[in-house]
Amino acid sequence: MEKRDYYEILAVSRGASDQDIKRAYRAMAMKYHPDRNPNNKEAEDKFKECAEAYEILSDGDKRKVYDAYGHAGLSGQGFSGFNDVNDVFSSFGSIFEDFFGFSSPGGQGGAGGGKRRGRKGNDLRYDLVLDFEEAAFGVEKEIEYERDVACSTCKGERAEAGGKKTCGTCGGRGQVARSQGFFSVATACPTCHGEGEIVTAPCKPCKGKGRVREQKKVSVKIPPGVDQGVRLRVGEEGQGGAGGGPNGDLYVFLQVKESPHFERDGSDIVHYAAISMIQAALGTKLTVPTLGNNTVEVEVPSGVQFGHRLTIAGEGIPKLRGVGRGDLWVELKVEVPTKMTKEQRELLQQFAEISGEKVGAGANGFFSKIFKD
Ligand SMILES: [Zn+2]
Ligand SMILES: [Zn+2]
Missing domain, CATH: 2.60.260.20 (Urease metallochaperone UreE, N-terminal domain)
Incomplete structure (x- = not known):
């Protein structure tokens, strides 16, 4: 089959910018994506063809070779296009994340084995003020703060017992997969967002959020010698994780009060x-x-x-x-003394005389004329 011109495939001019090329490819890939065109051999071919064009035209060096020598120049460099759709995903995994808001199975960070894995909770910051000596010698402080944790009633499941049903779109797998001959393409299920289940009766205490606000007390050991700006990490005392993921961490930022003496x-x-x-x-x-x-x-x-x-x-x-x-x-x-008795002044003047120093009042009468005692 005669190879088509890459610019023609993406319907861009030969002088198109990188941004134009990316935009054009995005539109083409959306149009011919296997999820939208199940069992359509022609769409699949187009999908591979525009991916090939994008691979070349989005790469400055390859584009130069193509502009100068055409397809022949590229085959001389060992480039032979894409064999199947999974090749496309493994080459442009990150671009599909940009386009569709989730990753593709062959690409980096793909949905992999079905249901989404748990996510780590967010870290929290707590500002703690210490006295000068507490910072010097260390101290144990109990601190209190609020955080979000998995609801204890539903264990973060968001639903009452039996209040979930298997997602009909993906059959509970969390992915939508399509077999197309010798390869299959899978993406996160758009209905359940990869969870595999849909909540039908939300948990009442957390109103279906799966998380509740919690008042938390933690005892923090401050080691001796800390100073202003030191940050202590208290592992896993931050926001609760989601879907069985670990908690975030708590970071205690220290401020130290001034001392009247030091x-x-x-x-x-x-x-x-x-x-x-x-x-x-x-x-x-x-x-x-x-x-x-x-x-x-x-x-x-x-x-x-x-x-x-x-x-x-x-x-x-x-x-x-x-x-x-x-x-x-x-x-x-x-x-230097600012107020002196007559006697003190006389003694200092005597000291000055012995040392042969000229001193203010009485030295030449100048100061005494201005400042009368
Ligand atoms: Zn709940
Ligand atoms: Zn689903």
């Missing part, structure tokens, strides 16, 4: 401590808070500058991955 930096924490310039100059002892409502004494050496950090090893946050704890840093803020 700023967090990974597994280290920073505490800001104010000391006077005299303490900075002469050194001092400080009592600083630590995690867990404790305190620790630290020695501030003499001569520290503003922003100096003292390290208290191992008093930080437990490491989420790994062992041990981070450090506590005490960052010093040196404060």
Whole structure:
């Protein structure tokens, strides 16, 4: 038989775009699909013929060869068209999903052995706020939320006992199959959507939905060392699955409250401590808070500058991955006195004189003229 021109088969011009070609093939495939033309040899031939044309024209390289050398150029590359309809499905499985809203048996993700398999339920998100120290040392929290699960009365079957009948269209197989000589084509049943059964008496508690809203309580163990933005997965505590499929997962997103004493930096924490310039100059002892409502004494050496950090090893946050704890840093803020008694002022002026420093009021009388004491 003389091979027809591919452009002619799909009724598109030689300059047709990929989109035009896909659209044209879609229309042809719908028209000649075996489900719509049972036991029709002519339709089957047309179905294979337009699939062959689509295979070539939708592939840039093959199309170039065809445009330059015609059918002869392609047979030189070993292309020989489709032998049967199942070849078409296995080549264009995904396109049939696009076209018909379900997959074809030969294609990827095909309906396979009949009834639809169970689907996993959706995942759920829960936002949990922790105190600073709960995040540091870990905590167990009971959380409560709502989710959809299979109705316990009908076990997700959507119907009362005996309230289902076998689908007449597919005879309960969930697929519509047609034998056409040496091959057969099957697709998900359009009447029962692959279930194989039809509900005649819907379950009352769930109104035939097969699912009900449930109040759920789950205890979540928060490991020590978690931080803002950490996400914990609690397996299978999400929405109920359908048709015997597993539940979705519950994801707990953590937020951590600020601490009045500490700023967090990974597994280290920073505490800001104010000391006077005299303490900075002469050194001092400080009592600083630590995690867990404790305190620790630290020695501030003499001569520290503003922003100096003292390290208290191992008093930080437990490491989420790994062992041990981070450090506590005490960052010093040196404060200058704003109010002084006459005596204090005189002593500081004396100090300045001994050091040979020029100081404000009284140094040259300039400031005292402007700001009268
Ligand atoms: Zn029910
Ligand atoms: Zn059916």
